[in-house]
Amino acid sequence: MHYVGRFAPSPSGPLHFGSLIAALGSYFQAKSCHGIWLVRIEDIDPPREIPGAASLILKTLEAYGLHWDKSVVYQSQRTEAYQTQIDHWLKEGTAYYCECTRKAIKNAGGYYPGTCRNKKLENNGQRAVRLKMSEPVISFTDRKHGQLTIPTKLANEDFIIKRRDGLFAYNLAVVLDDIDQGITEIVRGADLIEPTGRQISLYKILGQSPVSYVHLPLALDNHGNKLSKQNHAPAIDITHPKPALLDAMIFLGFEIMEDIKTAPVDEIIAWGVKNWQLSQLPGTLKVTPRFSNAFV
């Protein structure tokens, strides 16, 4: 089977050190397996998007020597496919409309207890769509970390596939796209371990063969918080990529010789592809980076 990997950023801001880790890890893994590496812009949540972020992300990837194969896929162009699948499940009775508020679910203990499962509610433009969970996944094997478990209550929840505001849910879009793009392995940050259970459930419900997973350690800031757009992680430098590139590669477990450090970006990336192996990754799921190359 030919390897197809991907990087799937949301355009909610410029790339930061944490997203660079995911981009590099997925790239090195795909290219060292002689595979292709695709980029998908996950732009289906307009309230969280920043104008211009998608094109800035693509330019930044290029500046870091990360060149994608095939055209970039935009989730905003794929909504018909998501709706077709939802309509099919609604018709079949595999999905249903739900009128429960967040507060009601919180009062019920935090997990959705299936209140609307058999109510046969109609669409009134204000209801979420939930999927009946017939294939709960409580653990899966990660190629780096071995068996990872998902909280049972979470795994059994009838989760939302279309939100009450009409936006498509991340888990549904990601799985339909990964299938459509023929992705064979998903390499991404450890913050996405919990959704992986739901995503494997979706593969099963859709009768699709599973893919493999590698979760990369999360980069933490000095306060122990995840580096993220929500936490205002600084954008990585697009004009001088080398300091952040080298720091991200050190974070990913590379031991970089002095002569590589002085090489041009494309050569550093090619060296990374040649030397990459999963065993070099830190064994823990959270790591505070040591910024040795003046990247702040």
Ligand code: GLU
């Ligand atoms: N779009 C998601 C994010 O930026 C990543 C999705 C994925 O890799 O599955 O966090």
